[in-house]
Amino acid sequence: MSINKVILLGNVGRDPEVRYLDKNVAVATFPLATTDRGYTLPNGTQVPERTEWHNIVAWRNLAELAEKYIRKGRLLYVEGKLQTRTWEGKDGVKRTMVEIVASDIQLLDRREAEARGKE
Numbered sequence: 001m002s003i004n005k006v007i008l009l010g011n012v013g014r015d016p017e018v019r020y021l022d023k024n025v026a027v028a029t030f031p032l033a034t035t036d037r038g039y040t041l042p043n044g045t046q047v048p049e050r051t052e053w054h055n056i057v058a059w060r061n062l063a064e065l066a067e068k069y070i071r072k073g074r075l076l077y078v079e080g081k082l083q084t085r086t087w088e089g090k091d092g093v094k095r096t097m098v099e100i101v102a103s104d105i106q107l108l109d110r111r112e113a114e115a116r117g118k119e
Contacts, residue, residue: 004081010034012074016066026063032056058102077106
């Protein structure tokens with residue numbers, strides 16, 4: 001048995017790009033930023049905040065939701081699975097991209113997210 005599950009709470013980095021494939025199947029892609037807060041070690045050393053960027057892929061109904069409601073800066077809860085894609089670019093260089101294929105997206109505002117963090 002194995003589990004491939006990712007849960008993210010972060011801010012959208014840019015408006016989603018939405019495409020429609022065969023049979024009008026929608027797919028949306030957008031970056032999501034999650035940030036670890038900075039802190040100070042007991043010896044006084046400052047550890048700066050660190051932002052990680054995640055490539056989100058949403059299909060069908062979630063892609064349509066993204067097209068209508070998701071905008072740059074919006075706070076989101078995203079649940080999905082990790083997927084790695086590899087392809088060869090036009091220049092012959094092999095490229096790899098790690099994506100989160102969303103199974104659930106919830107639109108949040110700051111107050112909701114802060115309340116979730118206190119639970």
